[in-house]
Each structure stands twice: as structure tokens, then as C-alpha cells.
Amino acid sequence: MTGAGSLALEGLGKSYGEAPVVSGVDLVIRPGEFVTLLGPSGCGKTTILRMVAGLVVPSTGRILVDGADITQLPTHRRNMGLVFQNYALFPHMTVATNVGFGLEMRGVARAEAAARVREVLDLVRLGDYGARHPRQLSGGQQQRVALARALVVRPAVLLLDEPLSNLDAKLREDLRDEIRAIQERLHITTLFVTHDQAEALTMSDRVVVLSAGHIEQVGTPVEIYDQPASPFVATFIGRVNRVNGTVLASDATGCTVAAPGLRGRSLRALPAGARVQAMIRPQRITLSPGHAEGENRLTGTVRRVVFAGDIVQIDVETPAGTLTVEQSRRGLAAGDLVTACWEAADMMLFPP
Amino acid sequence: MRGRVLPGLLLLPACAVTLVAFLLPMGWLARLSLGRASGGVLVDAVTADNYLRFFTDSYYLGVLWRSVWVASSVAVLAVLAAYPIALFLFRSRSRWRGVLAVLTIAPLLVSSVVRTFGWMIILGDQGWINGALRLAGLVTTPVHLMNNVTGVLIGLTEIMMPTTTLALLAGFARLDLTQEEAARTLGASPWRCFCRITLPLTAPGIAVAGLVTFVLSISSFITPSLLGGGRVPMLASTIYEEALETLDWPLAAAISLILIALFGTVLLAYERLARRWA
Numbered sequence: 001m002t003g004a005g006s007l008a009l010e011g012l013g014k015s016y017g018e019a020p021v022v023s024g025v026d027l028v029i030r031p032g033e034f035v036t037l038l039g040p041s042g043c044g045k046t047t048i049l050r051m052v053a054g055l056v057v058p059s060t061g062r063i064l065v066d067g068a069d070i071t072q073l074p075t076h077r078r079n080m081g082l083v084f085q086n087y088a089l090f091p092h093m094t095v096a097t098n099v100g101f102g103l104e105m106r107g108v109a110r111a112e113a114a115a116r117v118r119e120v121l122d123l124v125r126l127g128d129y130g131a132r133h134p135r136q137l138s139g140g141q142q143q144r145v146a147l148a149r150a151l152v153v154r155p156a157v158l159l160l161d162e163p164l165s166n167l168d169a170k171l172r173e174d175l176r177d178e179i180r181a182i183q184e185r186l187h188i189t190t191l192f193v194t195h196d197q198a199e200a201l202t203m204s205d206r207v208v209v210l211s212a213g214h215i216e217q218v219g220t221p222v223e224i225y226d227q228p229a230s231p232f233v234a235t236f237i238g239r240v241n242r243v244n245g246t247v248l249a250s251d252a253t254g255c256t257v258a259a260p261g262l263r264g265r266s267l268r269a270l271p272a273g274a275r276v277q278a279m280i281r282p283q284r285i286t287l288s289p290g291h292a293e294g295e296n297r298l299t300g301t302v303r304r305v306v307f308a309g310d311i312v313q314i315d316v317e318t319p320a321g322t323l324t325v326e327q328s329r330r331g332l333a334a335g336d337l338v339t340a341c342w343e344a345a346d347m348m349l350f351p352p
Numbered sequence: 353m354r355g356r357v358l359p360g361l362l363l364l365p366a367c368a369v370t371l372v373a374f375l376l377p378m379g380w381l382a383r384l385s386l387g388r389a390s391g392g393v394l395v396d397a398v399t400a401d402n403y404l405r406f407f408t409d410s411y412y413l414g415v416l417w418r419s420v421w422v423a424s425s426v427a428v429l430a431v432l433a434a435y436p437i438a439l440f441l442f443r444s445r446s447r448w449r450g451v452l453a454v455l456t457i458a459p460l461l462v463s464s465v466v467r468t469f470g471w472m473i474i475l476g477d478q479g480w481i482n483g484a485l486r487l488a489g490l491v492t493t494p495v496h497l498m499n500n501v502t503g504v505l506i507g508l509t510e511i512m513m514p515t516t517t518l519a520l521l522a523g524f525a526r527l528d529l530t531q532e533e534a535a536r537t538l539g540a541s542p543w544r545c546f547c548r549i550t551l552p553l554t555a556p557g558i559a560v561a562g563l564v565t566f567v568l569s570i571s572s573f574i575t576p577s578l579l580g581g582g583r584v585p586m587l588a589s590t591i592y593e594e595a596l597e598t599l600d601w602p603l604a605a606a607i608s609l610i611l612i613a614l615f616g617t618v619l620l621a622y623e624r625l626a627r628r629w630a
């Protein structure tokens with residue numbers, strides 16, 4: 001089974017009445033690529049997916065599959081495979097009939113259709129469940145039937161709308177790996193929607209971070225985590241500490257930032273005098289006992305220590321605000337005087 | 353202990369009402385149907401004569417047959433006419449949905465007597481339709497749309513429609529719009545999507561609506577009497593005539609029980625069907 005098409009969105013937008021819910025979305029997805037739309041609730045992820053599927057008519061822009069404009073094509077002629085959050089299985093049909101529905105609509109001969117249904121049910125490890133009805137399956141099994149039903153037609157693009165959000169945590173992780181493995185095996189172009197950053201980071205080739213209907217950043221999981229393009233992305237992906245400061249001096253290799261109790265160095269060069277937000281991830285900070293002078297050092301008092309299994313989370317009150325630090329080393333207690341320290345590369349600067 | 357007694361106690365009033373208002377009269381009716389009347393006076397007897405008479409007299413058999421087919425036709429016509437409306441109301445996300453829903457069931461606020469009179473104005477030989485046809489020069493002698501089965505069918509269908517629509521909507525619970533969307537993305541054209549997904553999933557609604565409409569039509573009295581002009585005798589009007597004009601109460605009771613048996617049969621058939629879907 002190969003169903004790899006390229007998908008391009010050009011200036012895609014949608015408004016209901018006055019308010020745009022999606023605007024100016026430009027995105028190119030290569031054949032076989034797994035791209036995730038990530039963003040908070042209501043940012044327009046589902047709307048984008050439904051526009052690609054033809055269930056919502058775009059207000060502006062174009063949708064192209066393998067270079068062909070499909071913006072005006074009705075849903076049933078688009079050859080998309082859409083998996084819904086609530087699965088949307090047909091309750092009056094068996095699992096096999098559900099999965100074979102797309103083939104039936106395409107007029108595939110019975111024998112061939114049956115063989116393909118069997119093959120795809122084996123692929124999602126539901127080979128023995130063909131004769132059951134959807135209501136006789138668990139949530140995870142229903143999810144896999146929905147996936148099989150979308151895959152069997154060899155869609156140009158596989159569209160998944162929060163397919164795992166109704167499942168419990170353990171099952172979610174299993175299915176996450178399973179979906180990714182199947183996707184790689186079939187080399188199928190996939191657009192995945194989620195508001196769960198762990199899902200986005202672990203599964204995707206590239207992640208599209210959305211906010212209020214527009215793209216904030218497109219990049220590999222590592223890029224959006226390490227080099228967030230905006231404070232929104234930095235705070236939405238992972239956790240960050242924020243420190244407000246002013247740029248003292250700037251040169252070719254970066255700039256020096258001043259904040260109460262801190263003289264910081266960052267690799268990003270912003271003009272001297274500019275007000276900035278410095279952001280440092282909790283795991284990138286190391287704590288040492290006592291007071292220490294130097295660049296990217298901030299002395300403060302431990303306020304709270306939270307034990308969370310693999311890591312300890314420590315809140316340190318400093319003149320520049322409270323820093324949250326995550327480390328595996330234990331031994332600190334509230335009231336201890338500590339100095340937080342980090343690398344210049346780990347301090348991200350943004351205009352406020 | 354209290355937890356089990358209390359619900360039982362709470363059921364008592366309803367049981368008492370059912371006993372006094374339904375079961376006792378039914379028993380009395382059953383007994384009455386086995387009696388005999390002579391010159392409008394009840395004679396003490398136990399006989400199956402009334403039932404025998406009903407099932408051997410071609411007049412009464414005609415009434416039974418006519419009632420069944422008129423009610424069936426009305427059920428089919430009303431479901432056909434109400435189905436698109438109900439589907440639209442179920443699907444619509446429009447701001448006007450509430451208004452449309454109220455408009456659909458608003459006729460229920462007007463007595464069916466009044467609505468039947470309305471139809472008489474429209475369907476009569478001097479009515480609007482014949483007036484329009486004459487004006488258009490299409491007919492010279494009026495088309496008889498009233499005082500016959502045609503009138504009963506037209507009037508009864510319209511009068512049943514709000515109820516049919518509500519029953520359909522109540523039975524649409526299994527339909528989920530994302531299922532239709534799923535079918536569309538899998539390559540189903542709107543028509544095939546309707547045949548394979550929408551229709552099967554709304555079938556329970558169609559069955560309930562058909563049942564309710566049939567039962568209400570076969571026992572309706574006003575509309576068949578007025579629009580039939582006395583020329584379309586059905587079960588309900590026959591019961592009325594036997595009881596209040598011929599004063600043959602035992603026969604009226606027997607026909608009533610036959611009507612109830614008919615309900616039972618239809619309900620049983622529906623029950624069978626419903627169990628298949630469950």
C-alpha cells in the first residue's frame with residue numbers, strides 16, 4: 001500500500017461572519033511526511049483539517065494535492081482518509097463492513113475488497129474482529145478500526161483529529177507508537193491534530209504550532225523546543241522560567257542582559273537598551289549551594305521542593321522572580337541559599 | 353429496607369389510577385361485549401354473537417379494512433412528508449432552527465376540529481382549490497376532494513404531521529452527523545451516503561413515527577367524520593354510531609376491543625422490529 005501525496009496549503013483561511021478562525025496558513029507537506037498541528041483549544045486545528053477533507057469550505061486560499069488544486073472538489077472525490085476524535089464508526093455495520101465501506105464506494109470488486117480489509121485489519125491487529133459490531137469493541141479497538149477504515153482506501157493524505165484524546169494514558173502511548181509505525185511502514189502522508197505537546201514531539205517529522213488561527217512556527221520537534229520563534233511557542237512547548245530585563249550591550253556573538261541580581265549572557269543579539277524577556281527551561285538550570293558571582297548566575301532562597309519521582313522540582317525565590325528548576329539530584333530543602341546557573345545557549349531572548 | 357419500600361409506595365398512586373381508569377373499565381367493556389342488546393335495552397346473556405357478527409357482516413369487515421388501509425396510507429404519507437422536515441431540523445445549526453421547530457409543531461396548539469374545518473374550506477366543491485381550478489379554466493365541474501376517502505387522506509395526513517415529525521425526531525438518536533461526514537470522506541456521494549448511512553440509522557425513527565401515526569389515525573374520529581361526510585365510515589365512527597345512535601352497546605364494546613387487539617398486533621410487530629435494532 002502506498003498512498004503518499006504531497007499536500008500544500010496556500011494562504012488558507014476561514015471566517016465565520018466577521019471573525020477569522022483560521023488565517024493565512026501556508027504549509028507544504030512532503031510525500032510520506034508526518035506533520036502535526038499543535039495548538040491550544042479553539043486555535044483552528046480541526047477547522048484546517050476539515051478544510052483539507054472538504055467538510056468546511058475555505059474563505060480564502062487554496063489546497064493542493066500533488067500540485068492539483070482540490071479546493072473546489074467535493075469531499076467524496078478527494079481521496080482523504082479522516083479519523084475522527086469520536087471515531088464515527090457506523091453502528092449498523094460490522095467491523096469488516098465499516099472498514100470495507102470506502103472500497104465499496106469505490107466499486108472495488110468483492111474478492112479484492114475482502115482481501116484488502118483482512119490485510120488492513122491484520123495491520124491494526126484486529127484480524128479476528130471483522131464480524132463484530134463497533135459497540136462490542138473497546139475504545140482503543142474502535143480507534144484502530146477507524147484508522148483501518150481510513151487506511152484501506154490508500155488515501156492521498158491521512159488526516160487524524162485528536163485520535164487518541166478519548167483513551168487512557170497508557171493506551172494512548174501504545175497507540176501513539178503503533179500509529180507512527182504503521183505510518184512509516186505505509187509511507188503515508190499524514191496530518192495529525194493534537195493539543196498534547198508530548199504527542200506532537202514524539203510522533204512528528206515536523207510540528208506546526210498554531211495560535212489563534214495562524215501559524216506561529218513550523219519546525220522539527222527539536223527546533224521548536226530548542227529554538228522557539230516566539231514567547232508563545234516557548235511557553236506552549238515545555239515549561240519555561242521568565243525573567244524581565246534590559247539589553248546592556250550587544251556584539252557579534254550575542255548580548256548582555258541586566259535584570260535584578262543578574263548579569264546574563266545570551267547568544268541572541270538584540271539592540272542595546274531594548275527591554276527583553278529571558279526564558280530558561282527548568283531542566284537547563286543547575287543549582288549549587290551558597291552564593292556565587294558571575295555571568296548567568298542568580299542567587300536566591302529555596303522556597304519549595306516537590307518530589308515527582310524521576311525528578312525533583314525546586315522553586316527558588318530570586319531578586320528577578322521565582323525560578324522553577326527540575327533536576328534529578330535531591331538534598332535541597334526550603335530555606336537553603338542557592339545559586340542558579342545556566343549556559344548562554346540556554347537563555348532565549350524575546351522582545352516583551 | 354426503606355430503600356425498597358419507598359419506590360413501591362411511590363408507584364401506588366399511578367397503579368391505583370391505572371386500575372380505576374383503565375383496567376376496570378376494560379374488564380367491564382369485555383364483559384359488555386359478550387352481552388346482547390334488544391331494542392336499546394341490555395339483556396343478561398353471555399354470547400360471542402357480537403364478534404361473529406362483526407367478522408361475518410361485509411359492512412363491518414369493510415369498515416375494518418378501510419380503517420386499516422386509510423391509517424396505513426396516512427402513516428406512509430405523513431412519514432414521507434415529515435421525514436425531510438425532521439431531518440432538516442435534526443441537522444440544522446442555523447439560528448432559525450428553534451423558530452422552525454416551533455412552527456412545525458405549532459399546529460398542535462389548534463384543535464383538530466378547527467384544522468379540519470380549515471381543510472373543508474380548502475377542499476370543498478366551492479373551496480379554494482376548486483375555485484382556483486375553475487378560474488384557471490382547467491375544470492368545469494368541481495373535482496370532489498371532500499366527502500370521500502381522498503379528503504380524509506389529505507386532512508388526516510396534514511393533521512398527523514406535527515406528531516409524526518416529533519416522533520421521527522425522537523427516533524433519530526442513533527444518527528450522528530460525523531458518521532455522515534465519515535461516509536463522505538470515504539467516497540460516498542450525498543445520495544449513497546443517504547442510502548447507506550442516514551436511512552438505516554434513522555430507520556428506528558421511521559418505525560416509531562409510522563407506528564404512532566397509524567395508531568392515532570386508525571382511532572381518529574373527528575377528521576374522518578367531517579371530511580368523509582359520513583361516507584367514509586371507520587372504526588371510531590362506527591363505535592360512536594353503534595353506541596349512541598343504534599344503542600347497541602355490546603356491539604360497540606366488541607368493536608372497541610377489536611380495535612385494541614389491532615393496536616396490540618401492531619405494537620407486537622414494532623417490538624419485534626425494535627429488538628432487531630437494539
Ligand SMILES: Nc1ncnc2c1ncn2[C@@H]1O[C@H](COP(=O)(O)OP(=O)(O)OP(=O)(O)O)[C@@H](O)[C@H]1O
Nearest residue numbers: 016021039040041042043044045046047048194195
Ligand atoms: N461552525 C462554526 N461557526 C462558528 N464558529 C466556529 C464554527 N466552527 C468552529 N468555530 C470556531 O472556530 C474556532 C476554531 O475551532 P476549531 O474546532 O478548529 O478549534 P480546535 O483547534 O480544533 O480546538 P479543540 O482543540 O478544542 O478541538 C473556535 O473558536 C470555534 O468556536
Ligand SMILES: [Mg+2]
Nearest residue numbers: 045046047161
Ligand atoms: Mg478540534
